Amino acid sequence: MEQRKGRRLVLFPMPLQGHINPMLQLAQILHSKGFSITVIHTNFNSPNASNYPHFTFHPIPDRLDQSDPAMPSNIGSLLSHLTTMCEGPFEDCLRKLMLDETDEPIGCLVSDALFHFTQGVSERLRIPRIVLRTGGACSFHVFAAFPFLKEKGYLPVQDSKLEDPIMELAPLKVKDLPVINTSDPEKLYQLATSMVNSAKNCAGLIFNTFEDLEQSSLDKLRYEFLIPIFPIGPFHKFCPPSLSSLIAHDETCISWLDRQEPGSVIYVSFGSIAAIEQPEYEEIAWGLRNSGRPFLWVIRPSSVDGVDGLNPGLEERGCIVKWAPQVEVLSHPSVGAFWTHCGWNSTLESISEGVPMICMPCFADQKVNSRFVCDVWQVGVELERSNGLERGKIQRAIRRLFDEKEGEEIRDRMLHLKEKASLCLKQGGSTFQSIGGLADHILSLESLTFSARESTV
Template identity: 60%
Template sequence: MMEQRKGRRLILFPLPLQGHINPMLDLANILHYKGFSITLIHTNFNSPNPSNYPHFTFHSLQDGISATEASTNDVVSLLSLLNIKCAEPFKDCVRSLVSDDVSQEPVSCLISDAIFHFTQAVAESLKLPRIVLRTGGASSFVVFAAFPLLREKGYLPIQETRLEDPVVELPPLKVKDLPVINTLNPDTFHQLVENVVSATKASSGLIWNTFEDLEQSSLASLSQQFSIPMFPIGPFHKHNLAIPSRSSSLLAEDQTSIPWLNTKPPKSVVYVSFGSIAAISEREFLEIAWGLAKSEQPFLWVVRPGLVHGAEWLEPLPSGFLESLSGRGHIVKWAPQQEVLAHEAVGAFWSHNGWNSTLESVCEGVPMICSPCFSDQKVNARFVSQVWKVGLQLESGKLERGEIEKIIRKLMTREKDGDEIRVRVSELQDKADNCLKQGGTSYESLESLVSHIFSLETFNFSHSQESVKTVV
């Protein structure tokens, strides 16, 4: 049963990318279930559908992001632009919310995505506590926090001749695993990371969509570096809430995936999806297609429009390719991923290793084939294959049909490696389930988060008139 309203309002501000919106909305549902009223500020760019969340209040920002700017392939430029263009409208929106005398529910705090680093200065100017949501894993954040050291030691910027060198300060990472993003402005990227880390250290707390048993050593390392309370309360999507689950997908989900899976034997299907941003060449696309075909395993493949450079959708596939599979392959533009991974027919997930996908796979006990593209995906993939040992990594440069066929067979057939991986991921699945039960680590951490929010000084407009006036 949902807890009674606590008479406190929280302002949440998600970054408008699919992998960031989903966990923020999950967190909003969790905190609403714990009795808080939720106000969600969002950009016009990639805005969520308010009708899916009638229990929240929504406020839209005029972010000023043009269609051209929004469609850029340079993620770093987009993130930097969002931090600049959202600053003024966000400040005005929060100022009006906290000074709303009509509301009977004082604003307890702001919870913003870590990448919106400018929100720390806004919160401080309004004397409003800011808690950060980091939507990625703790393991990758350890690396981001170490960027100054990595530059000092010469690991960054990455040199092609050093890709296979170990990063001795951060085992088991190699130089090629460092979470960089290809951009025209590498200095801008390093500045963005530095701003995110410093604004997080200045915040009133840090929420993680992870759990202790998965990332204990990384969480311990960050607790030593950051003198703020941390709350690993994940996996968010597995919290048992008395709220009907609604999709927050920005893309239309193809519902034919589940009926197709219903026709396949247990643990037989390879599910393939590289997320909402990654793009591949036509050559890579064809090698994936032929590798899947040659593996002779059934496969459900998400080919997002725009996934293949220079193609709308499936045009590069050879004529008659799908027909030749005799129903063994099913290709969709987007799939209801959590439902797919929970389906008994799915035996492996070939993933780009975004954090949400990695966590969802662990939670359903599905072994992974790792093909990271950029940023934290590289760290996640190395941890999946070398630390948790619940998947196999398809190393960059090996996206070739023979290698693909070999790694699928290794994971899906009764080889020793595949069997051991299945045992380990099943054990992690049990730990993910248990941490959310009463007395579990994430359950207790959520209780601590609720207490922490109440311990923060409630915003009192009458005592903060001057600070509101002085926001620049």
């Protein structure tokens, strides 16, 4: 680890699995560059501090009713609540940290992009703010285009126009726009706009991606934002995401994978939030069973109404677990395809490990990610969910990947991307250089930070 004394960074993650993982992985990367790490976090989904003895953790109240079983899955309401209720407690905590003379001065704040209110806090306390966007650059560019999309009538999304192409954002269609089903779409629009505007005013923007994968989207953002942008992924290659998992891993699936033929297994996981209906569960079960291929299926508790994830009929051909060590699974030689919701972490992990995808996006940026996987990078096949899942469609998607020439071509392209993901991490690679640039950039902010320490509070 490099020695850079007197450089403390404060990180503030959004308390969802797909956001906590990359933020704490980023913390590990920055710590390896010699920075001291302090994490401010909500009581809801608080990280396990014992996994990070070299970090300092400070909880803040969030006023969430954690006994409400619908609360974690109602993303729109959860985001609205957190961005409203956390500003005061966060500012109070950060101010106390600034006054703590026994600790190192704060070099800068690194916050999740969705916590847009932290820009105002950083300006009031005169602490430079750098933003981590945990999604891809491709979807963030679409969020940045929301005012234009609204002006042109693409937003709010209308059912009659779902298949219409968005010529200005090719190859996206209206159905691919990163929205969430909500009774108040205007509030969602305001959240996205606030996220983008606050990011434009910050001191830098970090992405868990790499240059060769999203160069076009990154170049567009650099042109529009006029701030330093640092693509320093894939994060999971620097540290295991299992440390920050909010759900215990079932390691027995690895020994099951050890008994399967190379490249034969379909790995199925829809992430930590997305849920499916009972009829969808039945069609997925029959589609997997009829495919004739072994499968590893992650079914979280309560993710399917009336199903506990321990279906004995299914386990005759496959393995069902409540949560899996995903990176270890994707890197296993027996895994030949990943049926995914296309969350960004899952997408990037699949690309990094060279596993072709069956894409079934559920909401928000997953739809953009899926379109890029299938139509831009061409390393996966799309499985439409909007018109209902059907076991025959599932079998055809599996057949396309495993048995047809299209699948062979997809695998070749995926192996090429995997190689690029590996090369970017090596000395001289784009991510290697970008990490060094980020560390230097943080150090360049020190004069503003230290003068602020004397004039604030």
